[in-house]
Amino acid sequence: MTAEDEDLYRCLLRLSEATPADLSDHLGWPLSHVEEWLARLESVELTALADNGCIRPAPPAIAVQRLIDLRLRELREELQRVAAEQRVVESLLAERHAVRPVAGEMSERPAIERVEGTPNVRAVIDELTFFTRQEGLTTQPHGALSAASIEASRPLDARILRRGIQMRTIMRSEAVEDGPTLAYLQEISAMGAEIRISDKPLERMLVFDRAAALTPIDPQNPRLGALVIREAGLVANLVSLFERMWSDSVDLREAVAARQGAGATLTEIERKVLATMYEAEKDESGAREVGVSVRTYRKYVADLMQRLGATNRFQAALLARDHGWI
Numbered sequence: 001m002t003a004e005d006e007d008l009y010r011c012l013l014r015l016s017e018a019t020p021a022d023l024s025d026h027l028g029w030p031l032s033h034v035e036e037w038l039a040r041l042e043s044v045e046l047t048a049l050a051d052n053g054c055i056r057p058a059p060p061a062i063a064v065q066r067l068i069d070l071r072l073r074e075l076r077e078e079l080q081r082v083a084a085e086q087r088v089v090e091s092l093l094a095e096r097h098a099v100r101p102v103a104g105e106m107s108e109r110p111a112i113e114r115v116e117g118t119p120n121v122r123a124v125i126d127e128l129t130f131f132t133r134q135e136g137l138t139t140q141p142h143g144a145l146s147a148a149s150i151e152a153s154r155p156l157d158a159r160i161l162r163r164g165i166q167m168r169t170i171m172r173s174e175a176v177e178d179g180p181t182l183a184y185l186q187e188i189s190a191m192g193a194e195i196r197i198s199d200k201p202l203e204r205m206l207v208f209d210r211a212a213a214l215t216p217i218d219p220q221n222p223r224l225g226a227l228v229i230r231e232a233g234l235v236a237n238l239v240s241l242f243e244r245m246w247s248d249s250v251d252l253r254e255a256v257a258a259r260q261g262a263g264a265t266l267t268e269i270e271r272k273v274l275a276t277m278y279e280a281e282k283d284e285s286g287a288r289e290v291g292v293s294v295r296t297y298r299k300y301v302a303d304l305m306q307r308l309g310a311t312n313r314f315q316a317a318l319l320a321r322d323h324g325w326i
Helices: 003-015 020-027 031-043 060-085 088-097 118-130 147-162 173-177 179-190 232-247 252-260 268-279 283-290 294-308 313-322
Strands: 047-049 055-057 112-116 135-140 166-172 194-198 206-208 212-216 225-229
Touching (some): 003 020, 031 047, 118 212, 147 179, 173 252, 179 194, 194 252, 206 232, 268 283
Parallel strands (some): 135 166
Antiparallel strands (some): 112 225
16 A cells, blocks of 8 residues: 555544545545545455445455455465566476476376375375466365364465465365364365365365376275376366266355355344444444444344354354355
């Protein structure tokens, strides 16, 4: 933000809501300049148009988070550009080639490779993930994830998503029944992962850039190891199978909303309370927005938080949005 952007945003905070003409009077700026700067703030979602035609500022906590997200996205794009220009990946591949054949060179690697033991399988997954450039496809046929699996996956998934790689995952319906698993899926979904839920049997697989794939040696005993497949025809068939399973599944939010079901029974006041929990900074302003007393507003908030299983109001608002309640 420029100094003028910040001045305008702070003025809006002091006024709660205002017209461009009001802001022009308060700041002593030409109206055309105010409108230009308002357009800039609107482009990064720091302002919104109220029903009465006035302009409202986004709450400070949300505004700062949006600016952070915007800056992180810009930095990621810049780093990707620099890496591409300096051919970083190609140079790393060249270093690796000096020791053993490159994973992408199918002629020098077996079309199907048997990897036994969980540590060795994880090492292969780490290697393939590191060199993934565009897309990762995953299925999880066993539903709920263990705490150890979540902790092992979190840094890996975060790294993939920060690199701008498309990540698509299909989970069994049991995943939305398990609190820690659901929380983790919502966490990576918020980071950009595409998650779908299926109530049909799934075949376990991981596919990297549609060039290499992993499937279990024995689906009934995944600890035995995995088959690393690089043969183009077999990988293409696995991708086709994944796409069929993907089309037979539903989006995570839709699955959660269907499980909760409670969203359909919300009253109009409860929906308004949920909306203000995300936007209002104080109970007094939230109650005024809904049109109830502060005491009644707080009662609604406590009840909704309990129904959503949220630990704080901001989380409750996010969960309500994920469930399709608002």
